[in-house]
Amino acid sequence: MALILARLYAVAALNTLFTSLNSPGQLKGWQANGGDPCGESWQGITCSGAGVTAIKLSNLGLSGNLAYNMNNLGSLVELDMSQNSLGGGNQIEYNLPTIKLERLNLAGNQFGGNIPYSIFSMSNLKYLNLNHNQLQGNMTDVFSNLYSLSTLDLSFNSLTGDLPQSFTGLSSLKQLYLQNNQFTGYINVLANLPLNDLNVANNRFTGWIPSQLKKINSLQTDGNSWSTGPAPPPPPYTAPPPPNRGPDQNGSSNSGGKSGISGGAIAGIIISLLVVGAVVAFFMIKRRKRKSARAAHFEQHQPFTSFASNEVKDVPYMKPIEEPTTIDIESLASPASVSLKPPSKIASHKSFDDDDFLNKPVAKKSNTIPIKATVYSVADLQMATDSFNFDNLVGEGTFGRVYRAQFNDGKVLAIKKLDSTVMPFQSSDDFAELISNISKLHHPNLNELVGYCMEHGQHLLVYDFHRNGSLHDLLHLSDEYSKPLSWNSRVKIALGSARALEYLHEICSPSIVHKNFKSSNILLDSEFNPHLSDAGLASFIPDAEFQAAEQSAGYTAPEVDMTGQYTLKSDVYSFGVVMLELLTGRRPFDSSRPRSEQSLVRWATPQLHDIDALDRMVDPALKGLYPAKSLSRFADVLALCVQPEPEFRPPMSEVVQALVRLVQRANMTKRMLDGDTSRRADDQDQDFI
Known part of the structure; x- marks a missing residue:
């Protein structure tokens, strides 16, 4: 049975590849549906038994892209699609076959973007050629x-x-x-490789x-x-290599006459240095113990410093989309990056002389943090x-309660x-630093900060209010009169949420780990555009806490x-779980279900293929109002995320690009992307077919 399924998946992958290549007539025997690539001798296909082991379609004038389900070719050993016109500037399909692949040749095409991450899993790979493409960016x-x-040939790219x-680990x-790229830095990582041929010409x-x-x-x-100039000297305290002058007439090594130092003298110097070093270390340890005790007392009386320093660079403000009526599937560009800095050291971490510590006052932090958000008073918010009436309570999460606020000018905020x-703030400066950082996060799919309040020991954040509530409530708490989310809306929510995480992970510098990605933190506006909430808040709190x-x-x-x-990859896992929620309508964990079905990931992942x-x-x-192909591709993406x-x-x-391609392949019209909920669901899904 397993062999039959593997064969069916392989045929489906080749059918999809034929379609992705724009159904070229020069590929003899190939079909868009069904067929037998081994028994019917499809051009360029080599088989072993019922398994497809090689695809060799070099220099045939092919265009289009690789198939999204290439990973179904589990027996593939060689893939050669070189010297064609594939890619059209798009990134190489991330879902490449990885299990047995030994040779991958996509040279001489038009692939853009970066090297696909799936290459990491190709443990049997012996030959990789991606030269003469349009690859760009830093290598992952x-x-x-x-x-x-x-x-490995990556030459003639950007x-x-x-x-x-x-x-350094490429031991074979x-x-x-690597010639004709724009690489920078040193090439020391290549020093110990067993290379016979190396070309690094025309780089930086x-x-x-x-x-x-x-x-x-x-x-x-x-x-x-x-x-x-001369190469840098050896590190300090490293003895230089001995001069190579050959043995003298007595058979002993020539030390260079009077200017040389005998071996006994060197040994004496080393022993002396060790003794002096031990004495110095002894007194330093004693002194450090005294200072540590004082520093501990000092630290208890100093404010805790939050996850970013005071010198946060301003970035251009990107106005949120007020009427986000379409998803731009053509552009993957993200907004300008936000510059966040690592934690600044609090005063007790600085080394002081004892007299300085006892006699000199410690300067307090000055609150000069730039904040681009409206300041509200407690009275305004009350x-x-x-x-803060219970009737206005709209949610309660990890960081606190959320209330609906109706202002006199008619504006509604959260x-x-x-x-x-x-989130225990030791001082107003700590809270101000947090506000400064999260106020600089700007992306259409983030729930952006509008204002804040820190009067009378209160710490409140003011955000946009989204009338359709959270994705969690819409999926799991809707009553029988609520209209369910259409398949198109679910894909739209997944793509927008992925873009929000991509912004935090790959545009912000340094990267921001959300730590708390879940459906209750995905808020939906009136047109079902997603807005990720709580971005940047968890960065303030240590992982364990x-x-x-x-x-x-x-x-x-x-x-x-x-x-x-928590890492970027743990966020990716959480995103995959949300995709599973969108696909199944089930909660991530549901104790009311049979034991084998309580964990959504554990129950669903074996069935995704x-x-x-x-x-x-x-x-x-x-x-049943969903397209089978779109569903399958959606499942392929989420399966990678929850590995x-x-x-x-x-x-x-790569997740964003995969979902964009899903939308493109499904031929969604702009009317569909507008999220027009007034259309009937069955009419909407016609655009997918």
């Missing part, structure tokens, strides 16, 4: 698992940045071609060419900015919420009253439960 660290790779550290690499490398590489027979390094037990405070059963990645550490089972998993509220191993989950930029 995808090479650490490619121990069998012997040839790749930038330093060479990734994972290059013999040929490396600097520094010195390691001496090990100069021994390579075929070495090309022209067109870089190499340092011409009046707008009827003294007030988040922060829970002091979760946040894990103890949050209650997101079913959303947390396995590694967070094991290590307590079974077409019949997938059809049974779909939210009954859709009443148990974090290194196998794609970055959010």
Whole structure:
């Protein structure tokens, strides 16, 4: 049965590939539906038994793209689509076959973007050729698992940045071609590789060419900015190499006459240094213990510094879309990045002399933090919420309660009253730093900060109010009179939410881990555009404390439960869980269901690649009004996101691109993307077919 399913999946992948290549007539035997690629001898296909082991379609004038389900070709050993016109500037399909692939050749095409992350999983890969494409950007660290790779050719692209550290693990690499890119930095990571051929010409490398590489027979390094002076000296306290002068007439090594130092003298110097060092270390340790005790007392009386320093750079303000009527599937560009800095050290971490510590006053932080948000008084917010009346309570989450606020000018906003037990601010400066940072986050799919209040010890945040509430409520708490979300709206919500995470992960600098991505934090406006809430708040709280405070059963990645550490990849996992909610209509964890179905991820993931089972998993509220192909592609994306191993989950930029391609392939019209809920669901889904 397994062999039959594998064969069906392989045929489906080749059918999709034929369509993605614009159904070229020059591919003899190929079909858009069904067929037998092995028994009917499709052009360029090699089989072993019932498995497709090679696809060789080089130099045939092909256009279009690779198939989205190439990973279904589980027996594929070689894929050669070189010297065509594939890609059209789009990124290489991330869902490449990984299990047995040994040779991947996509050279001489028009692929853009970066190197696909799925290459990380190709542990059997021996040959990778992506030359003469339009690849760009810094290389992601995808090479650490490619121990069998012997040839790597990335030449004639527009790749930038330093060479990734994972290059040092390419223990079988013999040929490396990086010429005609825009790489920068040093090439020291290549020093100990077993290279026979190396070409790094016409880049922007600097520094010195390691001496090990100069021994390579075929070495090309022209067109870089190499340092011409002597190589840097060895690190301090490292003895220089002995002079190579050969033995003297007595058979002993010549030390250079009177200027030399005997071995006994060197030993004496070393012993003396060790003794002096030990004495100095003893007194330093004693002194540090005294200062630590004082510093601990001092720290208890100083304010806690939040997740960003005072010197936060201003960024251009990007006005939120007031009437977001369409999703721009053509543009993947994100707004200007926000510059956040790591935690600044509080005063007690600084080293003081004892006299300085005892006699000099400690300067307090000056509150010069730039904040671009409206300041509200407690009285204003009390009046707008009827003294935070229970009737105006619209939600309660990890960080506190949220109230609906109606102001005199008719404006309706949402007030988040922060829970002091979760976010304990030691001073107004701490809260001001937090406000400064989250006020700089601007993206159409973020719930942006409007204002704040910090009077009388209160810490309140003011956000836009979205009338359709949260995705969680719409999926799980709607009554029988509520109209369910159409399939189009679900795809739209997934794509917008993915773009919000992509902004936090890959546009903000440094990256922001949301830590609390879940359907209750995805707010929907009147046109069902998603707005991710709580961005930047969890960064203020250490991982261990946040894990103890949050209650997101079913959303947390396995590694967070094991290590307590949140990462970009744990956010990707949580995003996959939300996609599962959109697909099935089920809660991430539901104790009312049979034990085997309580955990949504555990129940759903084994069925995501079974077409019949997938059809049974779909939210009954859709009443069958969804396109099978779109559903399958949606399931493929989320399956990658909820993989148990974090290194196998794609970055959010690849998730965004996959969902964009899903929308493009489904031929959604702009009318569909407007989210026009007045149309009948069955009429809407005609646009997918």
